Amino acid sequence: MSKIQHRNLYREVADRILDLIEQGELASGDRIPERELCERFGVSRTPLREALKVLASEGSVELLPNRGARVRQLTLKMVKDTYDLMGALEGLAGELACQHITDEKIAEIRELHGSLLGHYRSRELADYFRVNRQIHEGILAASHNEALLEMYSNLSQRVKRVRYSKQMTDAFWQQAVEDHQAMIEALEQRDGRRLGQILRDHLSNKLEVASMDDAIDDRQRA
Amino acid sequence: MSKIQHRNLYREVADRILDLIEQGELASGDRIPERELCERFGVSRTPLREALKVLASEGSVELLPNRGARVRQLTLKMVKDTYDLMGALEGLAGELACQHITDEKIAEIRELHGSLLGHYRSRELADYFRVNRQIHEGILAASHNEALLEMYSNLSQRVKRVRYSKQMTDAFWQQAVEDHQAMIEALEQRDGRRLGQILRDHLSNKLEVASMDDAIDDRQRA
């Protein structure tokens, strides 16, 4: 299943720039210094600039003609829009998953769900988030729609650098768990229509947006 | 509303390569000859290769390390997957449109719908398709979700080169028109949930896939 290592230099460079953005070393709106990064990565400007163009088309970077590259500003609206999109994609993934998923995969997800409930009961937030992600990734993978997976991972890359306030009210959390209960049931009944609806409405996205540190908001406009 | 002309050379070149692909001058799976295109466009290899990398990240082109670029093969499955995705995006657009759209815009779409009915009654297929597209674009635009628009246009770019058999059975056509009738009603009632559902199920996508010339199918594997 693992892809052939397409180790193009420009892709390597692009990933390292994404790391810098994610780590916050390059902050939102920052100018991206070509020369400096070239020295740092030990490459010439050619692959670095190729990387920047690809990152621009992926939405993480902005290119101003004759004025260089910048880390794309994340406004609150952009993040909300992105989460709406991801919700729609998850919804589709749910519908498709019900058509294609094997019983084995359902069993795997059922098991993850059990684990999720455990972490919920013992209030292990980090573990809960990890398993939650695994469940959603499992459903996405079960859609067997390559284009969907690609788009989803691109979108999630875009908002990766957003930091959320880690507090989760108990009411929200309980609702999220109930959603997950309904998901599993819909999945086991292979009720795609219902699973899709649940995933589109699933509040985890909205929750994350709601609890989002509003540091990313519009005040950063230089 | 019109964007500033970011006329980077690489983007210009990329668009021209897309034209060649769309026109069929570069066929599915064809190797893309760097040197030749450079001469043809009168540019050096640098912007051309930048363009190829961007096109690869957009999904129209495939990059094989040390073995050049090729026009990405479209399999039937890829096209189906893409239409599924576009349906999901239109569904989301419908939901969002109901939240954001102005009465003026609704009136415009209502008018287009009237025109659509006219073309249906007089069986003007080309005009029907044109107005159909305008309606869908209107709903997409009314979503006011930039990321959605960008992604949708990227997806539609990917499948642009598919040629459909232009026959449309009367039963299909009638169903499509009925869908449109329901769309308008949901939109005017601002019933996002319903409009979303209609757009996701709207058979125009499935129809197009069904009537797709299967020349794109897997037989092209070299």
Next chain:
DNA sequence: CAAAGTTATTATGAATTCAAAATTCCATCC
């Protein structure tokens, strides 16, 4: 002292160059 104009410096856009990999072509061998 501030504003405007001018020059110097730096950064970007694109062409060119160079090294390495892949492909082609041809000779040789079985």
Next chain:
DNA sequence: GGATGGAATTTTGAATTCATAATAACTTTG
């Protein structure tokens, strides 16, 4: 005659170079 091996050629990947646009620094002037 087909397969194998090995130069010659072509193509790709990446660094370097060159021209131009943008920015910074510095005068000059009101």
